[in-house]
Amino acid sequence: MREGRPLSFYVLAAVFALFVLFLYGPTLTIFVLSFQGPQGGLTFPMNGISTFWFEKLWAGMGVVDIGAAFWRSLKLGLVVMVLTMAFSVMAGLAFRRRFPGQSALFYTAIASLIMPSIVVSLGIALEFRLLDEAIKAFGESWDIAWINDEFTTAMGLFRSGLGAHLTWTMPFGLLIMFAVFNRFDRRYEEAARDLGASSWQSFRHVVLPIIGASVVGVGLFGFTLSWDEIARSSQAIGEQNTLPLELQGLTTTVTTPEIYALGTVTTAVSLAVVLTALGLMALLRRRRTRHGTDAGQGLV
Amino acid sequence: MTAIPAEDAPARTVAAPRAGSSGRLAAFLQAAPMMLVFLLFFVLPLAVTVVVSFWDYTEYSIVPDFTLRNYVEAFDGCLTSLPDLCTTFKTYLSTLKIGAMVWAITLTLGFTIAYFLVFHVRTTAMQIVLCLLCTIPFWTSNVIRMISWIPLLGRNGLVNQGLLGLGLIDQPIDGLLYSEFSVVLAFVHLFTVFMIVPILNSMLRIDRSLIEAATDAGASGWQILWNVIVPLCKPGIVIGSIFVVTIVMGDFVTVGVMGGQQIASVGKVIQVQLSYLQFPAAAANAVILLAVVIMIIVALTRLVDIRKEL
Numbered sequence: 001m002r003e004g005r006p007l008s009f010y011v012l013a014a015v016f017a018l019f020v021l022f023l024y025g026p027t028l029t030i031f032v033l034s035f036q037g038p039q040g041g042l043t044f045p046m047n048g049i050s051t052f053w054f055e056k057l058w059a060g061m062g063v064v065d066i067g068a069a070f071w072r073s074l075k076l077g078l079v080v081m082v083l084t085m086a087f088s089v090m091a092g093l094a095f096r097r098r099f100p101g102q103s104a105l106f107y108t109a110i111a112s113l114i115m116p117s118i119v120v121s122l123g124i125a126l127e128f129r130l131l132d133e134a135i136k137a138f139g140e141s142w143d144i145a146w147i148n149d150e151f152t153t154a155m156g157l158f159r160s161g162l163g164a165h166l167t168w169t170m171p172f173g174l175l176i177m178f179a180v181f182n183r184f185d186r187r188y189e190e191a192a193r194d195l196g197a198s199s200w201q202s203f204r205h206v207v208l209p210i211i212g213a214s215v216v217g218v219g220l221f222g223f224t225l226s227w228d229e230i231a232r233s234s235q236a237i238g239e240q241n242t243l244p245l246e247l248q249g250l251t252t253t254v255t256t257p258e259i260y261a262l263g264t265v266t267t268a269v270s271l272a273v274v275l276t277a278l279g280l281m282a283l284l285r286r287r288r289t290r291h292g293t294d295a296g297q298g299l300v
Numbered sequence: 301m302t303a304i305p306a307e308d309a310p311a312r313t314v315a316a317p318r319a320g321s322s323g324r325l326a327a328f329l330q331a332a333p334m335m336l337v338f339l340l341f342f343v344l345p346l347a348v349t350v351v352v353s354f355w356d357y358t359e360y361s362i363v364p365d366f367t368l369r370n371y372v373e374a375f376d377g378c379l380t381s382l383p384d385l386c387t388t389f390k391t392y393l394s395t396l397k398i399g400a401m402v403w404a405i406t407l408t409l410g411f412t413i414a415y416f417l418v419f420h421v422r423t424t425a426m427q428i429v430l431c432l433l434c435t436i437p438f439w440t441s442n443v444i445r446m447i448s449w450i451p452l453l454g455r456n457g458l459v460n461q462g463l464l465g466l467g468l469i470d471q472p473i474d475g476l477l478y479s480e481f482s483v484v485l486a487f488v489h490l491f492t493v494f495m496i497v498p499i500l501n502s503m504l505r506i507d508r509s510l511i512e513a514a515t516d517a518g519a520s521g522w523q524i525l526w527n528v529i530v531p532l533c534k535p536g537i538v539i540g541s542i543f544v545v546t547i548v549m550g551d552f553v554t555v556g557v558m559g560g561q562q563i564a565s566v567g568k569v570i571q572v573q574l575s576y577l578q579f580p581a582a583a584a585n586a587v588i589l590l591a592v593v594i595m596i597i598v599a600l601t602r603l604v605d606i607r608k609e610l
Contacts, residue, residue, distance in 0.1 A: 026448035094330035116550020123345025163341030224439035
């Protein structure tokens with residue numbers, strides 16, 4: 001029953017194509033420009049083609065240790081990813097029943113999602129500043145040597161930084177879990193329980209395989225949002241910066257295609273993660289269809 | 301997965317309570333890690349911010365106190381200098397102006413894209429592919445996506461080269477980069493996806509028979525769009541708008557990078573005060589920003605009863 005496309009289809013398709021070009025065009029431009037020859041500048045024309053700027057990037061970027069920032073961001077991103085997945089799945093399971101503080105948690109998550117990031121970052125910075133002062137005062141009054149001599153701040157990548165990132169990634173995780181469990185057929189679980197499965201067994205062998213693809217989706221949000229996070233990290237990260245923070249600093253100081261090379265590398269990492277996650281999700285979904293029907297389960 | 305199901309909120313997730321108090325305890329324990337993180341890194345920091353906004357400070361330290369100094373200073377001279385606008389009012393006005401422009405553009409664009417995906421793309425597989433195409437950039441770095449405009453908009457960038465080549469201009473336009481224009485452009489580039497996804501989510505739920513009924517009743521294409529589809533998309537539109545407006549109001553990164561550190565924004569004011577370690581002053585400005593944002597959200601939600609849509 002195919003009919004011809006109306007004129008509006010072609011107009012809207014053109015708008016869509018232009019939008020996609022608008023989305024990807026600039027990134028493709030810096031991808032091309034990152035292979036600029038050694039004499040090349042920040043804009044076209046290309047002055048030969050080389051991997052000169054990548055080699056320069058690899059050798060280190062002046063005062064800023066980009067390599068160390070890269071690994072720090074990677075580690076933080078992985079930890080944020082794992083915690084976001086674990087906490088979101090657990091909270092998603094919890095929301096299927098009633099528990100004290102349920103609606104408070106829901107509204108807090110929404111508030112955290114739309115709260116201006118600078119406010120969150122400032123709040124965490126203040127909180128840790130007060131904590132630091134309290135610890136120092138405590139050290140002085142009790143004469144604890146290591147606090148008096150060595151303690152500077154409780155802030156750090158895996159303390160305040162991790163917390164800041166989680167306030168940004170967990171709301172996404174929770175909302176995805178809501179969508180998943182809204183479409184979840186609880187009769188599978190009941191069947192498992194009737195067959196004598198413990199709660200852990202029914203989670204591990206029944207629930208997890210069904211929601212697996214979406215959990216990977218939560219992980220995708222967890223890693224990529226952390227990997228690129230700036231606003232919430234800005235005041236709360238402590239002494240060691242993450243990669244995007246270094247990058248933001250470099251935008252004003254670096255005037256060579258080196259920054260494009262760095263951009264290409266960062267984007268490549270993001271894309272690798274995105275494609276791996278999407279591939280994994282497709283794989284899990286296919287396995288699920290092969291091992292059992294998911295009729296009526298919808299897409300998520 | 302690509303949809304941020306902001307509307308799938310608790311009403312329907314609250315399944316029939318089946319377990320007794322032990323079930324409630326188990327559920328509470330399952331939710332506890334998330335609660336704890338939000339408590340330590342979101343609720344407590346906000347409370348601290350509100351408290352410290354009433355504190356005093358010197359060059360070296362912050363002093364517990366109860367003073368309105370920070371609020372008074374934030375609005376310093378705002379009433380006496382009227383009708384001229386004080387710095388704070390000017391900053392808010394500039395931020396609101398950018399916000400309004402970004403909102404109007406992302407809403408139009410987001411609605412159009414979503415409409416195309418829902419009503420013109422015929423297979424679900426194609427819908428998913430095209431939707432992913434719009435979402436993938438969201439998972440890549442914002443700063444990179446900002447600096448990728450430099451080779452296009454710079455003085456010797458592609459746009460100027462193209463316009464010069466076509467003979468449309470005699471000399472390069474300077475204001476393409478590091479201007480209000482480039483800031484708005486970058487916001488649209490980065491955050492249209494926040495409009496697309498909620499509107500798409502609303503549109504997918506529209507019962508097609510309603511549209512058929514409208515056609516049968518003799519409605520034209522525009523009438524269907526305006527009287528059937530737009531009202532039914534209201535929840536998505538409001539949610540997308542809240543996202544976009546709150547992002548723009550609190551932003552300092554995009555305005556900083558794309559505005560060449562020249563354009564004022566509320567977020568930047570707070571950031572600058574923080575760099576001078578004027579915590580209480582920054583906290584007061586954060587509280588003011590929060591109040592403005594909440595007022596905007598309340599105004600937006602008046603357009604639609606969110607609780608009814610959840």
